Amino acid sequence: MDISVIIVNYKSKKKTFSCLESLQHADWEGISHEIIVVDNHSYDGIAEDIQKFLPSVIFVQNSVNSGMGGGNNFGIRHSQGEYILILNPDTKVARNAIRILFSFIKNRPEVGIVGPKLLNPDGTLQYSCVRFPALYTPIFRRTFFGRFAKTYLDDYLMKLVSHDEVMDVDWMLGSCLLVRRSDFKKAGGGFDKRFFMYFEDTDLCRRFHRVGLRVVYNPAAVVIHDHARSSAKSRWYLAIFTNKLTREHIKSWLNYFWKWRWRRA
Numbered sequence: 001m002d003i004s005v006i007i008v009n010y011k012s013k014k015k016t017f018s019c020l021e022s023l024q025h026a027d028w029e030g031i032s033h034e035i036i037v038v039d040n041h042s043y044d045g046i047a048e049d050i051q052k053f054l055p056s057v058i059f060v061q062n063s064v065n066s067g068m069g070g071g072n073n074f075g076i077r078h079s080q081g082e083y084i085l086i087l088n089p090d091t092k093v094a095r096n097a098i099r100i101l102f103s104f105i106k107n108r109p110e111v112g113i114v115g116p117k118l119l120n121p122d123g124t125l126q127y128s129c130v131r132f133p134a135l136y137t138p139i140f141r142r143t144f145f146g147r148f149a150k151t152y153l154d155d156y157l158m159k160l161v162s163h164d165e166v167m168d169v170d171w172m173l174g175s176c177l178l179v180r181r182s183d184f185k186k187a188g189g190g191f192d193k194r195f196f197m198y199f200e201d202t203d204l205c206r207r208f209h210r211v212g213l214r215v216v217y218n219p220a221a222v223v224i225h226d227h228a229r230s231s232a233k234s235r236w237y238l239a240i241f242t243n244k245l246t247r248e249h250i251k252s253w254l255n256y257f258w259k260w261r262w263r264r265a
């Protein structure tokens with residue numbers, strides 16, 4: 001088996017099905033694969049409605065909501081592929097995107113992770129290549145202090161760098177990442193369970209760098225990402241009280257810097 005695609009669903013059935021439809025139209029010629037959908041204890045009716053995609057899709061039910069990283073780990077344990085494609089349910093892959101990523105990584109053992117260009121639903125560029133954060137980065141991104149740190153934030157999001165060329169990066173959004181299974185093991189296993197939501201992709205890429213593997217952005221592969229930024233919907237001074245995802249973001253932020261001893265890189 002070449003590639004195992006892992007999609008974690010949590011109350012996102014409609015988007016998950018749109019993602020699956022894009023995978024049905026992908027170019028899989030000569031690539032053996034399996035598609036695994038994990039329901040992260042959402043029970044949103046997906047178990048019944050996903051029947052229309054069977055048997056080309058493997059459905060597994062998680063008994064708990066183990067978060068984004070944990071849900072992907074659950075799916076990986078049920079997979080067989082030499083390569084793992086972590087794919088968010090709010091994505092749609094271009095027909096040749098997976099083939100491009102697979103062709104790029106399979107003959108480059110020094111590359112541990114490769115990711116595509118992400119576009120917003122309106123076709124504009126989504127800044128998915130990011131520099132490792134400093135302790136204060138989330139403060140600038142979530143509060144009015146960001147007005148005074150535009151130069152820093154533009155550099156953090158690599159806005160001044162061409163996104164039309166292959167490049168090594170610190171980390172990429174975990175919406176679509178192709179990873180060699182053996183490299184997962186080399187970098188300490190799957191996603192760190194300390195990160196229920198947010199920073200699990202930052203931590204993963206940092207671990208890959210730590211063991212000498214490259215993290216590469218390849219814009220020839222294109223994926224549409226309908227990114228909601230659910231933790232940022234409320235005003236920053238209310239969100240910690242009203243938005244559970246905001247609290248998870250803050251918890252993961254502190255866990256990340258505690259784990260890496262407050263170092264930026």
